[in-house]
Structure formats: C-alpha cells, structure tokens
Amino acid sequence: NTKTFALSAQSFRDGVFINPVVSPAVPSEESLIRFSLMATHTIEQIDRAVDILYRNAKQLGILDHKINMVTA
Numbered sequence: 001n002t003k004t005f006a007l008s009a010q011s012f013r014d015g016v017f018i019n020p021v022v023s024p025a026v027p028s029e030e031s032l033i034r035f036s037l038m039a040t041h042t043i044e045q046i047d048r049a050v051d052i053l054y055r056n057a058k059q060l061g062i063l064d065h066k067i068n069m070v071t072a
Contacts, residue, residue, distance in 0.1 A: 003060050004031040010056045016049045 001022040008020040021032040033053075037046065057063050 001028065001031050003062055004033065006060055007033060007053075007056055007062060010059075011052055014052045014056065016052045018053070 001020075004020045004022055008018050011018050017035070019034040021034055022028075023031070026032055035049070054063075
C-alpha cells in the first residue's frame with residue numbers, strides 16, 4: 001500500500017493522475033493503480049504518462065514485482 005500511494009503522489013506531482021486501489025478493496029499484497037484514457041488524449045500525452053509511470057515505478061522498486069494488466 002505504501003508504494004502504491006507513493007506512486008500515485010509522485011505521478012500526480014509529475015502531471016499524471018492515477019487512482020490507488022488498496023486494501024480492503026483488494027488483498028493487501030495486490031494493490032492496484034487505475035487510470036483512464038479518453039479519445040481526446042494524444043499519442044504524445046499517452047507516451048509521456050507511460051514514461052512517467054514507468055520511471056516512478058522503477059524508482060520505487062515496483063517493477064521488480066509481477067505486474068498484472070487488467071483491461072475492461
């Protein structure tokens with residue numbers, strides 16, 4: 001949960017809003033982040049957001065863990 005909140009806070013400071021999803025909504029060892037894309041987002045904006053999320057997750061050591069991608 002701590003790293004999930006840290007990722008959310010740092011990404012927000014860098015201009016990307018993500019929602020942390022933590023216990024009790026999910027098991028404590030399986031926290032998530034949620035974000036939304038809109039048709040009005042440009043490819044450049046999406047690339048920038050992905051770069052920011054990647055950089056921040058790497059700094060926090062999150063990318064050392066299994067990452068599950070869930071799509072709706």
